[in-house]
Each structure stands twice: as structure tokens, then as C-alpha cells.
Amino acid sequence: MRLALRSVLSLLFAGLAWAAPLAAQAPAENLILVTLDGLRWQDVFRGMDSRFAHKDHGGVKDLFALDREFRRETSEEARAALMPFLWNVIAKQGQIFGDPEKGSRATIANQHKFSYPGYSELLCGFADPRIDSNDKVVNPNRTVLEHLHARPEFRGRIAVFSGWDVHPYMVAEDRSGLFVQAAWELPTVASSPERLAWLRASYQQLPRYWPSFCFDALTFPAAKEYLLARKPKVLYLALGETDEWGHGRRYDLYLQMMHRTDAMLRELWETAQSLEQYHGKTALLITVDHGRGRTEKDWTDHGAKVEGAEEVWMAVMGPNVPSLGVREQVETKLAQVAATAAQLVGVDYATLEPRAALPLPGAVR
Numbered sequence: 001m002r003l004a005l006r007s008v009l010s011l012l013f014a015g016l017a018w019a020a021p022l023a024a025q026a027p028a029e030n031l032i033l034v035t036l037d038g039l040r041w042q043d044v045f046r047g048m049d050s051r052f053a054h055k056d057h058g059g060v061k062d063l064f065a066l067d068r069e070f071r072r073e074t075s076e077e078a079r080a081a082l083m084p085f086l087w088n089v090i091a092k093q094g095q096i097f098g099d100p101e102k103g104s105r106a107t108i109a110n111q112h113k114f115s116y117p118g119y120s121e122l123l124c125g126f127a128d129p130r131i132d133s134n135d136k137v138v139n140p141n142r143t144v145l146e147h148l149h150a151r152p153e154f155r156g157r158i159a160v161f162s163g164w165d166v167h168p169y170m171v172a173e174d175r176s177g178l179f180v181q182a183a184w185e186l187p188t189v190a191s192s193p194e195r196l197a198w199l200r201a202s203y204q205q206l207p208r209y210w211p212s213f214c215f216d217a218l219t220f221p222a223a224k225e226y227l228l229a230r231k232p233k234v235l236y237l238a239l240g241e242t243d244e245w246g247h248g249r250r251y252d253l254y255l256q257m258m259h260r261t262d263a264m265l266r267e268l269w270e271t272a273q274s275l276e277q278y279h280g281k282t283a284l285l286i287t288v289d290h291g292r293g294r295t296e297k298d299w300t301d302h303g304a305k306v307e308g309a310e311e312v313w314m315a316v317m318g319p320n321v322p323s324l325g326v327r328e329q330v331e332t333k334l335a336q337v338a339a340t341a342a343q344l345v346g347v348d349y350a351t352l353e354p355r356a357a358l359p360l361p362g363a364v365r
């Protein structure tokens with residue numbers, strides 16, 4: 001009798017274990033959306049490009065140190081040396097889109113290949129020809145963040161942290177009512193008065209190297225402190241030093257920030273996983289606003305005339321994301337990010353924004 005019951009139970013459990021992966025997965029309850037301004041897919045998928053690891057082409061100050069840090073035998077080793085969290089965690093537990101060598105080219109739908117049109121496309125879900133400059137003009141279209149914010153479960157629980165002072169316009173801060181902190185604006189929220197004082201002092205003490213853009217080393221802790229203190233359901237973190245050092249023709253600093261950004265993402269992810277609200281219930285979606293050139297001359301640049309700057313990439317991980325790794329034979333558009341973000345938290349974006357592109361295929365269960 002005892003034995004019989006046991007075998008019935010084990011059969012039952014075997015059945016459950018088999019059925020579990022097929023069952024519809026509950027959506028994530030929280031979303032962390034991250035954009036890394038102008039970070040090339042080539043560096044992400046292949047690791048350091050030795051053509052730019054050069055004094056003239058890349059403005060590299062210490063070639064020996066750069067080689068030691070990021071040069072490896074194979075592209076798999078090189079990319080993992082640059083972005084260990086992306087390749088050892090996200091690529092294993094989630095998915096990465098945008099490797100043309102695997103038949104998975106990802107491109108922008110807009111014609112401009114610069115920031116505001118790219119951010120608007122990925123946040124709204126479509127390219128709008130009216131968005132044709134980086135001017136501080138309030139976005140006429142609602143972003144996925146604004147749409148989600150209109151729903152009671154997300155009201156007051158979405159925050160935007162960006163290094164760039166144009167982001168408040170792109171997400172229509174005033175109209176949308178989103179919490180937005182951008183560029184050199186002093187933080188107002190932290191997990192303790194001491195942390196807030198430290199954070200504000202850092203903003204005030206560092207040099208304003210770029211007047212309209214602040215260091216990722218400030219934007220990141222400001223966002224992390226907000227996550228700890230307010231526990232938003234949707235956190236959008238826009239980092240951008242990769243673009244700044246690219247324009248500055250400093251391939252060494254560009255790679256350094258790529259590497260540090262990866263560590264920031266790991267820290268943010270692990271911090272979230274340590275909190276009850278986020279543990280096992282949070283999705284992470286990462287992308288870029290545009291690519292950059294392919295050659296020694298123009299890797300630094302992007303814009304309508306720069307060939308290759310239309311190429312982008314996306315990475316996604318979460319409780320409702322199948323572990324498919326590098327996606328093969330699937331061409332995608334940056335515009336698909338908005339609907340994917342909504343789908344990750346269980347919202348059908350097509351009902352909110354009929355102009356939007358469909359979610360990334362197979363990204364969300």
C-alpha cells in the first residue's frame with residue numbers, strides 16, 4: 001500500500017515536471033529596461049575589434065593594458081571578457097538578438113541613425129518621421145512607459161534614470177507623470193539620508209565633462225538607490241558613456257565603459273533579486289538606440305550617412321523568457337522593443353498602440 005502510493009506520487013510528479021515547461025508562464029511583475037547609447041553589436045558579439053585597438057584609429061593610450069584586459073584567442077572568449085554578465089548569465093538564461101552572422105540582423109526602422117529617433121522608436125514601438133532631431137521637443141507620441149503608467153497597477157511605480165538631458169522630453173515627463181531624473185539633476189531619492197548626501201555630493205564634485213550628459217557612474221547609483229528606496233515596477237535606466245567615448249575616438253574608454261556597464265547591470269540584477277518584490281518576478285530588457293560605423297575612420301560616428309549605424313541588438317531575460325541564447329535566423333527591428341517590454345509584464349501592447357511593431361518573436365512565453 002505504502003509502496004503503491006509512493007509510485008503513484010512519483011508518477012504524478014514526473015507528469016508535473018514534464019508538463020511545467022509547456023504551461024503558460026505567469027508574466028513578470030517588474031521590468032528593468034536598459035539602453036546603452038550607441039554600443040555596437042560588433043563589439044558585443046565579437047569582442048574587442050583589433051583594428052581600433054590602435055593609437056590613431058582608437059585613441060588608445062595604453063595598448064599593452066588594453067590587450068591584456070580584452071584581447072582573447074576566440075571571439076567567444078573576447079566577448080565574455082568584455083561583458084561577462086551578458087554572456088555568462090543573460091545569454092544562458094535568456095536570449096540575445098542582433099547577430100548578423102547567425103542570420104539575425106537587427107535594424108532600426110527610422111532613417112536617422114541618431115539618438116532621439118532611435119529612443120522614440122524603441123520606446124513607442126514605431127518610427128515617426130516627425131522625430132528628426134535631438135532637439136528638446138516633447139515627444140508627440142506616447143511611449144510604452146506612458147501607456148503602462150496610465151494603468152492603475154503601474155501608476156506612480158515607473159521611474160526613468162538617464163544620463164542625457166533630452167530623455168525627459170522623449171518620455172514626455174510632464175504629460176506622462178513619470179518619475180524622471182536626467183543628466184546633472186541632483187537625486188532626490190535614496191535608501192538612506194547618508195546615501196542621498198553621498199550621491200548628491202558626487203554629482204556636485206565631479207567635473208561636468210559633458211554639459212548635457214552625466215557620467216554613468218552617477219546615473220547608475222542614482223537608479224539603484226531609487227530601486228532600493230521606492231521599488232518601482234518598471235525602471236528604465238539609460239546609460240550613454242559608450243556613445244560619448246565613441247565620438248571622442250577613445251576605443252579604450254569605450255570598451256572600459258562597456259565592461260563597467262556590464263558590471264552595473266549585474267549589480268542591479270543581483271540587488272533586485274535580493275529583494276522580495278523582484279526575486280524571480282523581474283524581467284530585464286537591454287538594447288541600444290543606434291549602432292556606429294564599421295571602419296577605422298567611422299566607428300566613432302553614426303547618422304544617416306554612416307553605413308552600419310542602422311544595426312542594433314537586444315537582450316532579454318526573465319521568468320517568462322525561454323532560455324534560447326543567441327537567436328538564429330530571426331531578423332528584427334528596434335521598434336519591436338516597446339511591445340516586448342509590455343508583453344514581459346503581461347500587457348498586450350497592440351491594444352494600446354496599434355501602430356507598434358509586434359514583440360520580438362519567441363522572446364516571451
Ligand SMILES: [Zn+2]
Pocket residue numbers: 038115243244247302
Ligand atoms: Zn552619438
